[in-house]
Amino acid sequence: MRLYSTLTRRLEELPPAPGPIRMYFCGPTVYQRAHIGNARPFVLGMWLRAWLRDRGYEVTLVHNITDINDKIYEAAPGASAELAARAARWYLDDIGDLGLGLPDELPQATQYVPQIVAFIEQLVDRGAAYAAGGDVYFAVESDPGYGRLSGQRVDQMEPEERSSLKRAPEDFALWKATKPGEDTSWESPWGPGRPGWHIECSVMAEEAFGPVFEIHGGGLDLVFPHHENELAQSHALGHGFAEIWTHNGLLTFGGEKMSKSLGNDVSIRNVVDTWGREVVLLFFLSGHWRKPIEFTDATLQQAKAQAEGFRNVFRSPSEPGGDWSALEAALDDDFNTPEALAAMHGWRDRELLRRGLSLFGLGSLAEREEAPAELTALAAARQRAREAKDFAEADRLRDEIAAAGWEVRDAAGGFELVPSPLQPDVGGSTADVSSS
RNA sequence: GGCGCCUUGGCCGAGUGGUUAGGCACAGGUCUGCAAAACCUGGUACACCGGUUCGACUCCGGUAGGCGCCUCCA
Known part of the structure; x- marks a missing residue:
């Protein structure tokens, strides 16, 4: 098994099974409905x-939720904590509805502030970070x-606008002193404040996995x-941190990256409701x-x-044939x-296909839906008419x-009887782009 | 200015130095009372210009166009 790594710009072979394989995937900042x-x-x-x-691998997937961030303060002045908590629940609902199950852990930054403070203190001790006016910078x-x-x-x-507190423009905040109007803050050796975005992930990943993961x-x-x-922070403490870095391509809409700030985003909720989870997958x-x-x-x-x-x-008889190794x-x-996917399209062996689809949360495509009794009666009547x-009566019943x-x-x-693929759930419009 | 990625037939989308990707849509056919579903058949694509090569869509160089990042961003 090999994967392309951004770090080395080439395919990297994974360690042999059973690993372990420890995976940390960055999740969203929660301040509104997450987009697709x-x-x-x-x-x-x-x-x-x-x-x-x-x-045959032992795999652990950790997927974080960023619930401390400037965006959240801006989105809900004075009530950011409530918004973050609510939006985190939305996110869990939305990904849950994709029917893939949940990651092994879903850490949230607010749960790790003491560990983050300790991590920053180590960076300061090592001379990789410095305090300045209640902030701490790397x-x-x-x-x-x-x-x-x-x-x-x-x-x-x-060139970037200089912050007067930073020694160099490329330095970035590990800790930000609390500002007027911010409704959440935590105590620290540098005064009340909150962690910077990058350090949250370094700490959550290392809290889950230790200093090295795959x-x-x-x-x-x-x-x-x-x-x-993240990499710089952890390396500064002598930690190896992640070995393989996988970066997924972005979703575009109207030729541009889909993003909240551009306002061209469509929520997961909307897409799942409109098209159904299987279509999304x-x-x-x-x-x-x-x-x-x-x-x-x-x-x-x-x-x-x-x-x-x-x-x-799955509505036709199963036909043997098809090669699992093609999918492998x-x-x-x-x-x-x-x-x-191309391999699976060639399969007419139901069990094989079900196994393949199930890998991707699509085992439900193998399930047949029972028609309501009254429709079965109509269909039987149509059969008798035929x-x-x-045939006029038969066609009327079909209609x-x-x-x-x-x-x-x-x-x-x-x-x-099968649910009509032309009907009704799927109008299929992405027009309702969120406007806020 | 810097870093990185992309350009495949109507659409989506893999891939390979010489072999049919696959899907969707469309057309014809088989089946059917007619349809639907299924199955069969059909269109021969790789942005442009050079180069390397016996041979390039696939390697190298350049051009054009597009995208992402360098600021919060999955």
Whole structure:
């Protein structure tokens, strides 16, 4: 099993099973309903965990929730703690509804402030950080390897407005003194305040795993500065930190990165309600994890058609054939889900296909839905009408069944009722972009 | 200015130095009372310009266009 690592810019072989494989995937900052782009690292992490476990690994997935951040203060002045708690619950509900289960741990920054303070104190003791006016900053100059992950060079970065407290513009905050209007703060050796974003993740990851772990994941937009800074912080204490860095491609909408700040985001909630969880998962499955994917009605529609195609396999007799090793080869080679999907499209062996789909939380496509008794009665009546060659009546009954959202399909010696794929749940519009 | 990524047939999307990716849509056919589903068949693609090579969509260089990051961001 190998995965592409941002750190080395090439494919890295994982240690042999059973590992262990410890994975830390960055989650969202919670201050409103998370958008569908936020779901990608979560989905990828859960799929990777499932696959590695299938391959005999001992895997632990930790997925954090950032509930201390400037954004939260801005979004709810004076009531940020309540908002963060509420939005964290939304996020848990939303990812839960994707039907993939939950990560092994879901740490929140607010639970780790004492550990964060202790970590910062060590950095200060080592001379890698300095206090200034109630803030504490990381001294980037102290890390000769800074830029190892992103390739950014401090001397080439765009000029930034100088903070009077920082010694150098590239230094970043580990601890921020509390400001007027902020409704949460914690005590520290430097006075009341709150942790900076990057240190939260360094600490939560190390609290879960210790100073070294195998995989750190997150969106491509986190490479710099967030992950670069995490790495610098932990290296400053002599910790190896993450060995393989996986960064998923971003979701675009209208050709641009989907993001709250651009206002072109569509919530997970909205997409799951509109299209259903299986379609969302198939949508993610159809693109390689490292590449961007464009969120459009057309691509969702295609994912929906694929879901229907898989359901139809389970409405037909199982036919032996198909090669599990094709799926293994695809997934072991940088977790190539589009290729795995292509392999599964060739399978008519129900058990094999069910096993493959289940890896991705799509085992439900194998389940058949019972029609309501009254529709079964109508279908039976239609069957009798056909036998009596009363085709006008048969067609009328078929229309009546269709109006109820079901489709009659003639089967050998009888009929089958399936929920109409044209009806009704899936209007399929992404027009309702959140406006706030 | 710096760092990195991308450009495949109507659409989505893998991949490889010489072999049909796959899916969606579409068209024709088989089946059907007619449909639906299923199955069969069909379109021969790799931004542009050079180079390397017996041979490049696949390697190298350049051009154009697009995207991400350098500020909160999955």
